Amino acid sequence: MSDWSEATLERARQIIARYPEKRSAVMPLLYLAMAEEGWLTDHAIEQVAELLDLTPAQVQSVASFYTMYKREPVGRYLISVCTSISCMLCGSDDVLHAIEDEADLPAGETDDDGLLTVEHVECLGACGGAPVVQVNYELIEGVTPEKARELVRWLRNATPAVVNTDEMQELFGGRRSFDWAIPTEDGAVGPYPAFQPYGTVGQDRRS
Amino acid sequence: MTLTTSFERPLVVTKRMVDYPNDSHTLERYRATGGYEGARKALGMTRDELVELVKESGLLGRGGAAFSAGMKWSLLAPARPAYLIVNGDESEPGTFKDRQLIERDPHQIIEGTIIAAWANEVNHAFIYIRGEYAKPARRLQAAIDEAYAAGILGDDVLGTGYRLDITVHLGAGAYICGEETALINSLEGRRGEPRLKPPYFPAAIGLYGQPTIVNNIETVSNLPHILVNGVDWYKGLGHPEDTGTFMISLSGHVNRPGNYELPHGITWRQLFEEVGGGIRNGNELKMWIPGGASAPWFTPEEHLDLEITKGAAAGAGSMLGSGAVIVMDETTCVVRAAERVVRFFAHESCGECTPCREGTSWLEMILRRIEAGQGRPIDADLLLDVSDNINIGLTFPPRQTTICPLGPSATSPIMSIMNYYKDEVLQHIELGRCPFS
Ligand SMILES: Cc1cc2nc3c(=O)[nH]c(=O)nc-3n(C[C@H](O)[C@H](O)[C@H](O)COP(=O)(O)O)c2cc1C
Numbered sequence A: 001m002s003d004w005s006e007a008t009l010e011r012a013r014q015i016i017a018r019y020p021e022k023r024s025a026v027m028p029l030l031y032l033a034m035a036e037e038g039w040l041t042d043h044a045i046e047q048v049a050e051l052l053d054l055t056p057a058q059v060q061s062v063a064s065f066y067t068m069y070k071r072e073p074v075g076r077y078l079i080s081v082c083t084s085i086s087c088m089l090c091g092s093d094d095v096l097h098a099i100e101d102e103a104d105l106p107a108g109e110t111d112d113d114g115l116l117t118v119e120h121v122e123c124l125g126a127c128g129g130a131p132v133v134q135v136n137y138e139l140i141e142g143v144t145p146e147k148a149r150e151l152v153r154w155l156r157n158a159t160p161a162v163v164n165t166d167e168m169q170e171l172f173g174g175r176r177s178f179d180w181a182i183p184t185e186d187g188a189v190g191p192y193p194a195f196q197p198y199g200t201v202g203q204d205r206r207s
Numbered sequence B: 001m002t003l004t005t006s007f008e009r010p011l012v013v014t015k016r017m018v019d020y021p022n023d024s025h026t027l028e029r030y031r032a033t034g035g036y037e038g039a040r041k042a043l044g045m046t047r048d049e050l051v052e053l054v055k056e057s058g059l060l061g062r063g064g065a066a067f068s069a070g071m072k073w074s075l076l077a078p079a080r081p082a083y084l085i086v087n088g089d090e091s092e093p094g095t096f097k098d099r100q101l102i103e104r105d106p107h108q109i110i111e112g113t114i115i116a117a118w119a120n121e122v123n124h125a126f127i128y129i130r131g132e133y134a135k136p137a138r139r140l141q142a143a144i145d146e147a148y149a150a151g152i153l154g155d156d157v158l159g160t161g162y163r164l165d166i167t168v169h170l171g172a173g174a175y176i177c178g179e180e181t182a183l184i185n186s187l188e189g190r191r192g193e194p195r196l197k198p199p200y201f202p203a204a205i206g207l208y209g210q211p212t213i214v215n216n217i218e219t220v221s222n223l224p225h226i227l228v229n230g231v232d233w234y235k236g237l238g239h240p241e242d243t244g245t246f247m248i249s250l251s252g253h254v255n256r257p258g259n260y261e262l263p264h265g266i267t268w269r270q271l272f273e274e275v276g277g278g279i280r281n282g283n284e285l286k287m288w289i290p291g292g293a294s295a296p297w298f299t300p301e302e303h304l305d306l307e308i309t310k311g312a313a314a315g316a317g318s319m320l321g322s323g324a325v326i327v328m329d330e331t332t333c334v335v336r337a338a339e340r341v342v343r344f345f346a347h348e349s350c351g352e353c354t355p356c357r358e359g360t361s362w363l364e365m366i367l368r369r370i371e372a373g374q375g376r377p378i379d380a381d382l383l384l385d386v387s388d389n390i391n392i393g394l395t396f397p398p399r400q401t402t403i404c405p406l407g408p409s410a411t412s413p414i415m416s417i418m419n420y421y422k423d424e425v426l427q428h429i430e431l432g433r434c435p436f437s
C-alpha cells in the first residue's frame, strides 16, 4: 500500500482520470513523485508503478529516458544554463562558467547543503533572449556573467520559497525573446516544473 | 513591436497580442475580439467541408515538415475513437515561436484545437508542451479551465452538444518527443522513441493504435482566422505558392532578435536589415541557419536575395523547417558553431538506430578535437565519411539510414561547413588551434 499522503493520492487519481489509458499518466505521476520526495527515489518509482499497475522496471525505463526526471538528489534550486547554439553565440559559456565559479560547483553537481544544483542544458526555447538561464524551470532571459553571479548569491541568501520568473527577470535579466507583457503571480517551489496539479505554489511538502 | 518595413506585414496569429498586450490571454478579451466565432462556424460544417476548406486555404504545417494541413486531415482512417494531438514540444534550437503563442494567446490555440478536433471527429485532444515550458503550460491550463467554466469545452461545446476534452501533457526534456511517433509513445507512457514506418502517418495508426492527427501549435492557431475570414483572404496574404503568414524566430547576431510574424516571400536581406535591424556591431554577416538546427546553412554570397518560401529554400538545398533563423556574424568560428549544433543531436539521439547513436557522438568528438587544436589531417574526410553513413550521399533532404530524421539532421552543419568553409576547418588542423581564439 502506498504511504503517500491522502492529498497526493487524490491528485494522482485525478491525473490518471485525465487519460483514456492509465499508463499515460506515468509522466505526470513521475513529476508528482518528485514533488513528493524531492527526486526520484527507488521508493518513488515503486509508488508510481503501484498506482499504474506497472512494474518498477517499466516506470524506471520511462524515467531514465527524460532529462527532467532526476534519479539522484537535486538541490532546492536547480539552475539550468542553456549552452545551445543561439545562446553560445551570445556568450552562454561565460555565463555557465560564472555560475559554476560562484556556486563553486561544476555543471552536473549538487552542493553539500542540498541547496543548489548546476546543470547545462540544450535549447530552452528562449533563443531571442540569449543567453538564458532557468531556476526550477522558471525563466530568466538576457543574463550576463555578472548578473548570473548575483543570481547565485541571491538564491543562497534570500532562499525564496517560490521562484517567480518576473521577479528574477527584473533582478537578473536583460533582453527578452518577446514582450512578456502579462505578469505571473505564481512560480516554482522545487526542482520540477510548477504546473497543476503538481508542484505549484505551496505544494512542496518536503521537510 | 512596431516595425517599419518596405513590405506589408499583415498580422494574423499575433494580432490580438499586439493590439491588446496586457490581456490578450483572457477569455474576456478573446471574446471581445471575435474569439470562438471560427469554432462556431466550424461546428456548423461537416468534416468533408472543413477538410476541403483547409486544403483549399493552402495552410501548411508549421512544425517543420510543411505538409498540407487539410491533406493530413483527409488521411484520417475511419476507425474511432480518433485523437488529436497539438504539438507544443518546441525544442529545435533557435525556435521559440510556439512559446509566445501559448503565453500570449492561449484561447486561440484552444479554438484551433476545437476546429481541428471537430473536423477529425475527435472527442479527446491532447496538447503536448515541453516540460521546460512550465509557465506557458500554466497559462494554457488556466485558459482551458476558463473555457470549461464557460461551456466552451466539455460535454456541450458552445451549446452544440459536441463533447470535447483537452488534456495538457507535459514533456520532460527530450527533443525527440517532438517527432510525432515519439510523441505518441511518450503520451502512451513509454520511452519517447520514434516508431518504425510504415504506417507513415499516425492518421492511420497513432495514439493507442487509433487514428491520430498531430498538428503544431502555430498551425492550429491559424484555423480560427481561416474560418472567420475565408480562404480567399488567407490566400491573399503572403505568397501565391506559400499562403498566409508564418512566424520566424530570429536569434543570434542581429540587433533585434525576436519572434516576427511575416508574410512568405520577403527576402533574407529584408529579414536581416528591416526586421532584424542589421547585424550586431555593424559586423559582416557570415552565414545563417534558415530553418532550425536541422537545416543546412545559407551564406550571403549565394542566398541573401532568395525569397523566403518553402520552395525557394528547398531549391537551394535547405528548408524553412520550424521557422528558426540563427544568424552568425564574421566573428563566428564555424567549427565551434557546428560542434554546438551536432552536440545537440548527439545529446538528443534516442539511441534506437546505430548510425544516429554512434555517428552523432563521433561527429561531436571529431569537431571538438578540431576546435581544441588536436585535429588530425584525416579529420575533415572523416567528418564526411561518418556523415555519409547517416545520410547516404550527403543530400538534403537526406536519404536517411535511420528510423527518424534526427540522426541525418546532424549532418546538415557538417555539409554546410565543408561546402562553404572547408579552408577554415583545415586551418584549425594546420595551425593546431582555433584561429578565432
Ligand atoms: C526530430 C523531430 C523533432 C520535431 N519536433 C517538433 C516540435 O517540437 N514541434 C512540432 O510541432 N513538430 C515537431 N516535429 C514535426 C512533427 O513530427 C510533426 O510533423 C508536426 O508536429 C506536425 O504538425 P504540423 O503538420 O502542423 O507541422 C519534429 C520532427 C522531428 C523529426
Ligand code: SF4
Binding pocket: B176, B193, B194, B348, B349, B350, B351, B352, B353, B354, B356, B357, B402, B403, B404, B405, B406, B407, B408
Ligand atoms: S535517428 Fe536517432 S533519434 Fe531518430 S529514431 Fe534513430 S536513434 Fe532515435
Ligand code: FES
Binding pocket: A082, A083, A084, A085, A086, A087, A088, A122, A123, A124, A125, A126, A127, A130, A132, B093, B094, B095
Ligand atoms: S539556444 Fe538557448 S534558449 Fe535556445
